[in-house]
Amino acid sequence: MHTARQHVLQLDIQGTPQAWITLEQAATHIASNTVAWMDGDSPLATLRGGWNVPLGRASRIEVYPILALTGASRINLFDVVPALSKHKLLRRDRFTCAYCGQRFLERDLQCEHIVPQSRGGPTSWTNLVAACSLCNGTKAARTPEEARMPLLYLPYAPSRFEAFLLEGRNIRADVHEWLAARLPKGSRLA
16 A cells, blocks of 8 residues: 555646556556656656566666656646635635634634525635634625625635645655646745
8 A cells, every 4th residue: 555655746748737646557657658758856666577588687667756648638627627625725725714814723614605605606616715613603694795704815716736735645845846836826825
């Protein structure tokens, strides 16, 4: 069984994050010559196989923590809105209540609809913020304007690069730096 640190960041050929894959999946891509390029400070692992008789040596595959696949993506990944989860939303908002501005532990925060669900507000990145239970209860089924509780920051849908950092995986420093270097200007994760 592999730890989270042994996952490989799979990119498309343009460097857009696609998925976290296992060492075995990465090795399969390398062995089948579908890798355009790899990156990272050092190999994540060196996998050894059997004996290659024609070459007279043991087979060996070095897997780096970032790899880009050949070929073009079938869809524009920048048009895909990252999946929403409470954990990722609270990380996006830095565990800070959008109404009182205080930081809380994850267990003490809620996902709060800016436009209440009872009034047609969607469950989306741009209509949800982190809120403490006191502020969430005070605002209730009103808009921030109606409750006289202005937002201290605006919600937004994270970029592909932010979404991979928001997952909260135990990411190697070189992979974290690679993703962080590509964050949009003004990102709360920078």
